[in-house]
Amino acid sequence: MSLEEDARTYHRDAPPGKIEISTTKSTSTQRDLSLAYSPGVAAPCLDIADDAERAYEYTAKGNLVGVVSNGSAVLGLGDIGGQASKPVMEGKGVLFKRFADIDVFDIELDVDDPEEFVRTVSAMGPTFGGINLEDISAPECFEIENRLREEMSIPVFHDDQHGTAIISGAALLNALDIVDKDLESVRVAFAGAGAAATATARFYRSLGVRPENIVMCDIDGILTTERESKGELDEHHHEFVRDVPEGGLADAIAGADVLVGLSAGGIVSQEMVRSMADNPIIFAMANPDPEIGYEEAKAARDDTVIMATGRSDYPNQVNNVLGFPFIFRGALDVRATEINEEMKVAAAEALGELAREDVPDAVVKAYGDQSLQFGPEYLIPKPLDTRVLFEVSSAVAKAAMESGVAREAVELDSYREYLEGRVGKSLEMMRVVLNKAQNEPKRVVLAEGDDEKTIRAAVRMESEGIAKPLLVGDRERIESVVIERGLDYEPRIVDPSADVLEAYADRLYRRRRRKGITRREAAALVRTDPNYLASVMVDAGDADAMLTGLTHDYGSALRPPLQVIGTDDDADYVAGVYLLAFPDRVVFCADVTVNQDPNADVLAEIALHTADLARRFNVEPRVAFLSYSNFGSVDNDGTRKPRAAARTLRDEHAVDFPVDGEMQADTAVVEDILDGTYGFSELDEPANVLIFPNLEAGNIGYKLLQRLGGAEAIGPMLVGMDKPVHVLQRGDEVKDIVNLAGVAVVDAQEQ
Structure with missing residues (x-):
């Protein structure tokens, strides 16, 4: 079809x-x-x-x-x-x-x-x-x-005029930086003199292009004083009329540094491109066919040709969706009376700056794993990059306040958090933890430190003040990745192949010598297994927390920290927890990664640690022990286990949060069932900490909630360790690594 x-x-x-x-409000009664x-x-x-x-x-x-x-x-x-x-x-x-x-x-x-x-x-x-x-x-x-x-x-905004101007303006700022030219000296030729072209030319002047350096052509040639005197031009062209000899598009392009096409497909030849100044910038934005094709323009010359089009199948698509949603978001949130020039410039500058930052893995995947790194073929961000909302809307809101058109003021740091909440509940929840982490960053050792994702995550941790990352891995590889990716970063590296590790070998030997490990084997482990080395570093106090698991299976990643660091003094078991964020609530699911068939005491311990974790996210826990039975409706060994765990928490631990069970999953999370059928329950609101009866149920349950329920997942987070350790899932993205690092830092702060 x-x-x-x-x-x-x-x-x-x-x-x-x-x-x-x-509707956004209840209409049920x-x-x-x-x-x-x-x-x-x-x-x-x-x-x-x-x-x-x-x-x-x-x-x-x-x-x-x-x-x-x-x-x-x-x-x-x-x-x-x-x-x-x-x-x-x-x-x-x-x-x-x-x-x-x-x-x-x-x-x-x-x-x-x-x-x-x-x-x-x-x-x-x-x-x-x-x-x-x-x-x-x-x-x-x-x-x-x-x-x-x-x-x-x-605010009144004609997107056909200003959208193209703002997005191409961001591309222009970055393109000029790449070819080492400045706004005040570049000559710009416009192919087209319609609404988009005139608005774009005006906006380029706002950015700093000198008016006398702009030449504009319509279908009949250059806009000249001679043509204006003949009555060939309308009043909107007056500001772009030049006192130069009449000529066509080829004359306008000759010697120009920048060509902006907003006219018709196929009107620019390779010969015209060759007539331009060194390292020309060409924005051929006619749709669906640009003024000159991407490959054709690139092949016209031997020097750098920076090219942008309006098409999605070539680099540097000038897409208005990068502008209008986020500009209006910022304008609406401060109740601006208009969208003025200062707000448009702020939007362009924010887009330009964002293109220089490391691109999230999710964005790379969404665009077919193509290389997205600042340079001639990546001048502006992609529309699916959620960071555009935070950066552009914040910049627009700030410019509106500073230029006096805002009727409401926002505090910019909290405004960013508000925007994150609009994108998804998981970002809002993680902001709570990341803010805590930034108050007192801790040393987090990354066992897979020479993996590219880990290195990029370390850059974010450092730049955002979340943690002080320590990278375990080959020094030469780590430094080469930093250079290749153009990262502004001086990593802290522990290289097992080169650094002196005798003290760590001695410590591991003392820890495991009665578990069958010799001194020689301990020395080999810290040299060859980064998970053992990272674990000993945390145990020795040379790091405050540890992350691993990106390139290992879960069991092999968890074993070394369990052997070296062990469980907390008040814990006999560790457990894996996922935070699942829905639009209107969050739930913590445990245990979903570690204990296959926990007994009642283990379930009670898991619930205690998960409740503590919930409080780190500023969530007051309400714990439900799940089963296929409701409060004794079925009585057997399986249903007695969660029932006994709930009783243990209430009676023996005297917890200061509501807990009940056993109960079915819908009873735990649906208020009408709790109030209407089981009004005697200790839970007066739906549960937000769900304790599953075994690993099989927990793993199935959280994945169904995530995939079919549309939840955003944070985790898995380990609870019960003596010192903060978190095991990533294979294939996790940079943001997942950063998020778990934030959780680990908060763990370390509390310890």
């Missing part, structure tokens, strides 16, 4: 379209409905009537954007009218929601007259927190945006 037919099916399948409206509508709704209405700003407090206005179009200039389709543009506008709403959690009403107007368009949209001001204008033809789009910005006290 063709792409066109796939798209028709995609949009036609029930329910038709791509968006729906859902008559009282709920009375609060949502009549008579209760009168109270907030009266408050808003007294103070219009309270609409942001009582309604969704502050997170609602109107995507408005008349369909007069739909990308690649032309003037197809408002009705036909609706699939595009719905799609725009999908992008707002997907990337920045912003709600959208798409508004398609059957209006051609700019005056009527402005009057209609302006009258919608009470509904929205911002207006995104889309696919409106030039020159009417200039008048419409300018008038609406004047008449409305909310």
Whole structure:
């Protein structure tokens, strides 16, 4: 089936379209409905009537954007009218929601007259927190945006103009840095003089390009004073008119450092590229066919040609989705009255800076494991990089506050945490731990220190002040990875093949000599098994915590620290715990990695340690021991075990948190079942610490919750060790390593 037919099916399948409206409050009882509508709704209405700003407090206005179009200039389709543009506008709403959690009403107007368009949209001001204008033809789009910005006290943003300008501006900043040219001296030629081209040229001036160094061409040639005097140009071109001889695109391009194409496919030749200055920068952004093909431009010259297009199948795609969701997010969150030039520049600079940072593994995987490292073929981040939300929205909010257009102030550190919470509950939970870790970073030894992921994770730990990483591994390999990846990092390395390790061998020998290990074997182990070396370093106090497991199976990674470090004084067993984060709650699942068939005492001990772990995440534990039985409904050895574990915690340990069991999983987590059927339970709210009866149930349970329930997982986290040790899963990403390092640091702080 063709792409066109796939798209028709995609949009036609029930329910038709791509968006729906859902409620955000409970509507399950008559009282709920009375609060949502009549008579209760009168109270907030009266408050808003007294103070219009309270609409942001009582309604969704502050997170609602109107995507408005008349369909007069739909990308690649032309003037197809408002009705036909609706699939595009719905799609725009999908992008707002997907990337920045912003709600959208798409508004398609059957209006051609700019005056009527402005009057209609302006009258919608009470509904929205911002207006995104889309696919409106030039020159009417200039008048419409300018008038609406004047008449409305909310952000109005024509993405076709400013989106391309901001994203390509970020690419320009980085491209110039790579070829060692500065903004004030570069000559820029524009192929195209429409809405996007004029907005981009204006924005480049805001970044620092000198006006006299910009030459713009439309289909008839260079915009010159001679052509203006003949009445060939409209008022929006006046600022780009140059007092130069008339000429065509080839004349404009000759000698230029930068070519910006926002016109039509195939109009730039290799000869034109060869006429440009050394190491030219070419942004050929016509879609679907660029002004010159990627391979064609690269092959035109022998020096560096930095190339960007609007296509996703080539490097450096200038994609507006890198801009508008995050710009609006920052603007809405400070209730900005407009999106001004300072906010646009801040967005471009934030995008440029982010492209210079190490790219998360999840982003690399999402783009087919292609190399994503700052350079000529990676100038700007990818849209699926969640960090764009944090960096760009924060920069925009900051610029809005500093430029005086924000009606609300945000504290930028806490604002970033708020944004992380919008992306996912797991980021919000990890921020609690990472903030604690940053208060007092500890030494974390990384047993697989010469693995590339581990090295990149160590860079993040160090740069973010989470931990002081110690890398166990081959010094030459570690240093070569740092150089190859362009990392600004001086690693602390323990090289088993070169460093003096006799004291560690002696310590391991003393620990294990009555377990069958000779002095020679101990020396060999610290040289050849990084897990033994890292374990002894922690045991000796030369490191505060340990991470391993990235390249080992779980059992072989866990064995050395168990043998050398052992369990805590008040623990006989260790257990593996996963934090599962859902949109509205978190649960801790234990034991899911270590103990195959724990007895009641072991289950009670696991629950104690897991409750302590929950408190490190600022979660007050409510413990449920799970079974297929509810409070004695089945009586056998299997159901007595969790029942006895719950009794042990209550009676012998006198814990200061609620605990109950045995109970079925739905009883533990569904409030209506707890209150309605089992009101006698010690749990007055659903459990957030789930203790499984055995390893088989625990491992199956947490994986089903993660995969089918859509939970985000943090872990596995080991509890019960004498000193902090955590065993990663094979294939974990850099963020997983950093997260567990943060947990280990907090463990070490408490010890």
